[in-house]
Amino acid sequence: MNASQINVASDQFCSLEQVDAVDMTLEDQEDACRDASCDKHKFSMEQRKLIQVMNVKRKRDFLCLEKVNGEMVNILEGLELHTDVFNAAEQQKIVDKVCELQEKARKGELKRAFTPKGKGRSAIQFGCCFNYRTSKAGTPAGILRHETVEPLPALFKVIIRRLVEWHVLPPTCVPDCCVVNIYDEGDCIPPHVDNHDFLRPFCTVSFLSECNILFGSNLKLEENGEYSGGSYSLPLPVGSVLVLNGNGANVAKHCVPEVPTKRISITFRKMNESKRPIWFTPEPDLQWIQPLPFEQESSSSSDHVY
Numbered sequence: 001m002n003a004s005q006i007n008v009a010s011d012q013f014c015s016l017e018q019v020d021a022v023d024m025t026l027e028d029q030e031d032a033c034r035d036a037s038c039d040k041h042k043f044s045m046e047q048r049k050l051i052q053v054m055n056v057k058r059k060r061d062f063l064c065l066e067k068v069n070g071e072m073v074n075i076l077e078g079l080e081l082h083t084d085v086f087n088a089a090e091q092q093k094i095v096d097k098v099c100e101l102q103e104k105a106r107k108g109e110l111k112r113a114f115t116p117k118g119k120g121r122s123a124i125q126f127g128c129c130f131n132y133r134t135s136k137a138g139t140p141a142g143i144l145r146h147e148t149v150e151p152l153p154a155l156f157k158v159i160i161r162r163l164v165e166w167h168v169l170p171p172t173c174v175p176d177c178c179v180v181n182i183y184d185e186g187d188c189i190p191p192h193v194d195n196h197d198f199l200r201p202f203c204t205v206s207f208l209s210e211c212n213i214l215f216g217s218n219l220k221l222e223e224n225g226e227y228s229g230g231s232y233s234l235p236l237p238v239g240s241v242l243v244l245n246g247n248g249a250n251v252a253k254h255c256v257p258e259v260p261t262k263r264i265s266i267t268f269r270k271m272n273e274s275k276r277p278i279w280f281t282p283e284p285d286l287q288w289i290q291p292l293p294f295e296q297e298s299s300s301s302s303d304h305v306y
C-alpha cells in the first residue's frame, strides 16, 4: 500500500478512533471483538495500522546554531518531534494507568517513586533505578545496578511496540526502562543531559497538557529561578513523542520550565547492556519488534517526511 492509496483508504474508513482503540488493546481480545461493528472487513489489520501511521506528522529539521568549543554547531541535530502518535482515547487510557501507578506510589507499593525537593516533579522509575546526580553518599549518577525495581507495566510495553512499529524509534534501540514524570502546576525539570548509561536515541511522550521544553548548550537555572542560555523553546503537544539523538541529546541540555498546569510525561530509554541491573532479564515481548513496512513518500515538507 502506498501513501496515496492510504489517503483514499483513510477517507473511506469509518472511524480512525475505532482503529486506534483496537491497536491500543492488543492484549485485550474482548475489546477488539466489541469493535467488530466497524467496517473492518474492508481493511486488514495491517492496512489499518498503515493508515494510522500515515497520520503521524514528523519534524526533523530543527536548527539552532550555537558556538560550542569555538565552532558553530546545530545543537538540535538529531532531534525529532512526532505528533498525533496517540489519539485522545489512548492518551486517556495511559493517563488513567499513570494515576493508578501514582496511587500505588502514594501507598508505598512501588520501589522507586519520589518527589525531589523544591519545584521538582514526582517521578516513578520502571525497569531500572537510576540517580540523576551523584548522591550525598557519593554514589555516582547513573543506573543503580544492585537496586531492584518493578518491571515495565504491560501498557507501557504496548506503547514501546507502537513507537518501533510506527518508525518513531529504531528497532536497534528498543527501550527497556522508563521514568514517569508527573508535573503539578509550577513543577519543572532542571537543565540536564541524560546519563550515558542510556543509549541514544531515547524519547519522551507527553500527556494532559502542552508545555515548552527549552534547549541550549549552556542552559542554566540561575539562583533567581530564571533560566539562562536557553536558545530554543519547543512546544510539546499532548500525544506527541520527542526523540532525542545526536547533538539534540548530547550537546544541548534540556529542561522543562515551571509548567502552567498539570502534565505527565514518560521518558523511555534503552540501557547500555554493560550498565544493566545485575538481576535484569530482557522482556521477551520486546524482542524482535520490526517497523511496519510501507513505501516512503518523497515530500518537500519536512513536517511530513517519513
Ligand SMILES: O=C(O)CCC(=O)C(=O)O
Residues within 6 Å of the ligand: 179, 181, 189, 194, 204, 213, 236, 254, 256, 265, 267
Ligand atoms: O518531561 C519531559 O518532557 C522531559 C523529561 C526529561 O527530560 C527526563 O525524563 O529526563
